[in-house]
Amino acid sequence: MKVDQHVKPPFEAVVQQHGATVLRVVRAVVGHADADDAWSDTFLAALKAYPRLPADANIEAWLVTIAHRKAIDITRGNSRRAVPVADTSDSPAPERADPHDLDLDAAVGALPPKQRQAVAYHYLAGLPYAEIAVILDSSVAAARRAGADGIATLRRTYPLIDTPRDQQ
Amino acid sequence: MTNLKQHFPIDQNHLQLLHARLETDAQTGDLLDIAYRTVDSAVGPLLLAATRSGLLRVAFASEGHDSVLQSLSERISPRILEAPTRLDPTARQLDEYFTGHRHSFDVALDWSLSHGFRRTVLEHLNTDVTYGATASYAALARLSGSPKAVRAVGTACATNPIPIVVPCHRVIRSDGTVGAYRGGPGAKRALLDLEKELDLGKELDLGKER
Numbered sequence: 001m002k003v004d005q006h007v008k009p010p011f012e013a014v015v016q017q018h019g020a021t022v023l024r025v026v027r028a029v030v031g032h033a034d035a036d037d038a039w040s041d042t043f044l045a046a047l048k049a050y051p052r053l054p055a056d057a058n059i060e061a062w063l064v065t066i067a068h069r070k071a072i073d074i075t076r077g078n079s080r081r082a083v084p085v086a087d088t089s090d091s092p093a094p095e096r097a098d099p100h101d102l103d104l105d106a107a108v109g110a111l112p113p114k115q116r117q118a119v120a121y122h123y124l125a126g127l128p129y130a131e132i133a134v135i136l137d138s139s140v141a142a143a144r145r146a147g148a149d150g151i152a153t154l155r156r157t158y159p160l161i162d163t164p165r166d167q168q
Numbered sequence: 169m170t171n172l173k174q175h176f177p178i179d180q181n182h183l184q185l186l187h188a189r190l191e192t193d194a195q196t197g198d199l200l201d202i203a204y205r206t207v208d209s210a211v212g213p214l215l216l217a218a219t220r221s222g223l224l225r226v227a228f229a230s231e232g233h234d235s236v237l238q239s240l241s242e243r244i245s246p247r248i249l250e251a252p253t254r255l256d257p258t259a260r261q262l263d264e265y266f267t268g269h270r271h272s273f274d275v276a277l278d279w280s281l282s283h284g285f286r287r288t289v290l291e292h293l294n295t296d297v298t299y300g301a302t303a304s305y306a307a308l309a310r311l312s313g314s315p316k317a318v319r320a321v322g323t324a325c326a327t328n329p330i331p332i333v334v335p336c337h338r339v340i341r342s343d344g345t346v347g348a349y350r351g352g353p354g355a356k357r358a359l360l361d362l363e364k365e366l367d368l369g370k371e372l373d374l375g376k377e378r
Contacts, residue, residue, distance in 0.1 A: 007238065007241075007242060008241060008242070008246045009238065009241060009246070010202075010237045010238065010240070010241040010246055010248035011241075011246055011247055011248050011249060012204075012237070012248050012249050012250050013237075015187065015190065015249070019183050019186070019187070020178040020183060023178055023182075023183065023186070024173065024176040024178065027176060028176065036186060036189075039186055040186060040189050040190060040193060043186075043190050044190065044193050044194065044197065044199070047190075047194055047199050047247055047249075048197070048199055050246055050247060051245065051246055051247065101175065104175055119172070123172040123173070124172055124173055124176060151172075154172075160175075161172065161175065
């Protein structure tokens with residue numbers, strides 16, 4: 001029998017270590033407007049399930065899996081609630097405490113969902129495609145292709161992607 | 169090399185807001201098994217941890233707050249968040265204690281970390297040895313109903329999970345030396361001196377006695 005030498009850290013350590021990564025991932029997958037809800041739903045569900053998580057589990061992959069499901073719930077909820085509204089894209093963006101790049105949001109948001117997810121989980125969370133395939137319920141090859149296609153499209157639609165941010 | 173991460177900058181203040189929301193949601197959803205915070209005190213930074221039933225642990229910096237939290241995660245529950253609100257009454261009362269305005273604590277205690285005879289000893293200590301007084305290990309053994317168990321009383325005091333609030337600093341050796349203490353002999357001495365000092369002051373503000 002394998003002796004389990006891992007110890008489970010207090011949940012606070014999980015939030016400290018992975019909070020920023022999960023926020024990047026959900027911002028890419030559901031967009032800024034819904035990201036806070038997705039982050040909160042993810043960590044609350046994680047807190048609930050945490051005592052049952054095996055001590056040697058890959059915590060980041062586990063969190064991204066939860067975030068993936070919560071993002072789907074939020075996206076579905078939005079489309080159910082969706083009502084036609086006037087196009088407000090010309091109105092000035094409100095002053096935000098947390099500025100973000102609207103062009104990047106638009107470019108990432110325009111990717112097909114599978115590509116957007118594969119890009120977020122690989123390039124933002126750093127997960128290997130083997131893990132991403134499990135989350136997306138696809139083959140490893142298909143996950144890898146989605147990630148590669150997604151990042152290739154982003155290079156076209158958002159060329160600044162390869163430029164370090166402080167040089168922009 | 170694509171570094172997409174740097175195009176998603178994260179503001180620490182925003183993460184703090186999300187953390188605060190998680191604290192509230194966890195509390196509302198009854199998922200916050202252990203809440204903790206740290207406070208500054210005359211004997212250094214103290215870690216305070218509480219379950220729903222009450223104050224579970226007070227830890228000195230010398231114990232290593234991270235390793236104390238790790239141990240709580242293993243022994244009680246890993247559902248632990250830094251969530252100060254639950255500890256507000258304890259923090260306020262400790263502040264009053266260290267400034268001499270409080271002589272006994274009025275917070276619920278969670279005794280989960282103490283069992284059997286050790287718990288009996290600590291409960292007696294908590295009710296029978298009052299502010300400004302001291303007791304010998306032998307006297308506390310008698311109070312606990314096992315006059316011969318002086319050594320076991322020493323262990324119970326040395327492993328008290330809720331020091332300061334449960335006043336094991338008031339238990340000293342029969343020869344008058346302070347004896348072992350979880351926060352070190354210096355902290356024990358400081359607490360005894362604090363209570364002695366304020367004992368003198370007691371006559372001056374008797375009207376304020378609770």
